[in-house]
Every structure is written in C-alpha cells, then in structure tokens.
Amino acid sequence: MYKVGILTVSDKCSQGERKDRSGKLICQTLAENGYEIYTYKIVPDEEEIIIQHLIKWSDELHLDLIVTTGGTGLSPRDVTPEATLKVVKKEVHGIAEALRLEGLKKTPHAMLSRGIAGTRGETLIINLPGSPKAVKEGLEVLLPILSHALAKLKGDPTECGEGPA
Template sequence: MTKTTSTAELLIGLVSISDRASQGVYADEGIPALEAWLSSALASPWRSEQRLIADDRPSIERVLVELVDHLGCHLVLTTGGTGPTRRDVTPEATLAIADKVLPGFGEEMRRISRHFVPTAILSRQVAVVRGQALIINLPGQPKAIRETLEGVRANDGRIIVDGIFAAVPYCLDLIGGPFVETLEQVVKAFRPKSATRGKS
C-alpha cells in the first residue's frame, strides 16, 4: 500500500559542491543546470533552496541536515564531489546523515553515463532517504546532469535508456512527500498501477 502523500508544493534543495566555484574562481554551473532541467521537466509547483559550498565533509553534512531537518526539503539534489580524488567526499557526507540507502540510483546513474564515457565507473554517486526526504548525488557536469535525470534518446526521439528521475516521484510517494507530476515529453514519471494519488 502506498504511503499517503500530500499535495504540498515540492521544496527542492540544490547543492553545488566545488572548492573553486565556492571561492569565486569560476562561475558555478551546477545549480543553473539543475534549475533549468527541473523547470523543463516538472508539471507540479516547486521552489528551491540553493547552496554553493566547498568540498568539505562537515560543511556538506551540515547543509544536508539543514535543508532536510530545518527547511523541510522533500528532495535534495547535489552536484559535484563524487569522484575518486582526495577532495571528493560528497558520498561519504551523504551516507553519514542517511537513514536508508537506495543503491539502485547510483547503479543506474553509472549505467547511464557509461553510454557516453568509460570513466563513468569512477563515479561514486549515492542516493539516500533522511526522514521524509530523498537525497541524490548527481554528476558535476551540466550535460551529465541532464542525461542522468532525463535519460538517453535516439535522434528520432525513442528512449534508449530511462533517466533516474522517472523513479523519483513514486519514491517521494512512498516516503510521505508531495505528489509530483512531470512533463512526459521530458521524463515520464513511473508509478505502479496500484499506486493512487495521495490526499493531503
């Protein structure tokens, strides 16, 4: 049985994790890429809380907790800090504040990226649940962000592989978040036939 969901406005935390962007060495591209994609894909009302921070584990943990526990974000999307270098600590910070881990998201993100680059196997993205919020680590490059969320299409529009966002609305249903609808021409949200729209 699907957990009751609300019709509240979706609150999304957008977190870009980069030493140099947070220091002003160059402009952040992660949050603008996320905003642009979400604006093109979501049919439900939403707003965002945004943070640009350095690759620092205590800071990442603190921001994730703030967004979920204090500001009430239903979904948090991070970008950056998921590689194998010493400064890449986003997955460790995310796992440290998690109640549950959802391994399928990370597995699928790497599978999607492998359509484009063999180095996708070096990515360490994870997804977790904290309270009633879903937190997903995404790649750092705008193109990879879109491909991961939306999926891969052939030139004639056929879907070669679904993006991970197709599973996000139903996941939010299950953990008690708001009912989220998408624009099917961008990404089609999947819900089992037995799933019904939650009432507030």
C-alpha cells in the first residue's frame, strides 16, 4: 500500500474561514482506491511553508505520493507551483499536461492552472487546483496511472511485463 500526504494550500482554510472540501475529497478518493493517507495538513499560501512540508514528507517521512490542492492559479498569493519546482528533482510534464488537457474539455479556465508534477527521490508530487470540481476531475485522470507511476518510481522491474519471465 502506498503512503500518501495531502497538502491543502489555502490562506482561508488555514485560518478556519473556509472548510477544506478539496483536501478531504482527495483523502477520501485515494483511501477508497487503496492508498494509505499517512498525513494531511492545511497550510497558508506561503512558499517557504509549502517547501518545508514537501521536503519533510519526501525526505523524512518517505511518502510515496504527495498531492497538493490549491495555490495553482494566477492570484498573487498562488505560489504552490513555484514551491514545488524548488523541491522536485525531475518534472513529470505529462501528468500536468494531461490534467490541463482533460480540464479544458470542461472549461477554458483550465488553461490558467499552473500546477506541475515531479519527483523527489522516490516521491511523486502532484499539484491539483483548489476547487473540489477540478480535484474530482483531476483524480479521475490520475487514478488509472498512479500505481504504475509509483511502481516505476520505486524501480519495480516487473511492472507492465518488464523484467524476467
């Protein structure tokens, strides 16, 4: 079972002014699909705080997957992609492209999402937008590939028929 961290990035949620529906939706959906929700946290839109959590969860907790929600738009306080770029060692462009492409089928606003995906060690980090609707749609895109991506990141040579017969 893969260990997951969910990081909600929102000034209003972190101050208790709004309920975090998006982070809870990620927790519920991934748990229903066999992922262990190891940690969940709400933080403000502060680049250094986001960086600290991503590094700690990757390097110390050795999580397999970190999914962020929020802070991916054009608002001056939206800094999740910038923080993530400072943490990841390899970008996984196809994930972010697929999320935007699928989102564009539903709304032209999807092209404004700046979320990225990448790896740090054996941890896959994916940014999702902050709206519950966009999170639901994003998870529908991700679920079919997540276990394969995580197995490959761990170096599993038997995934998808590779390796010895």
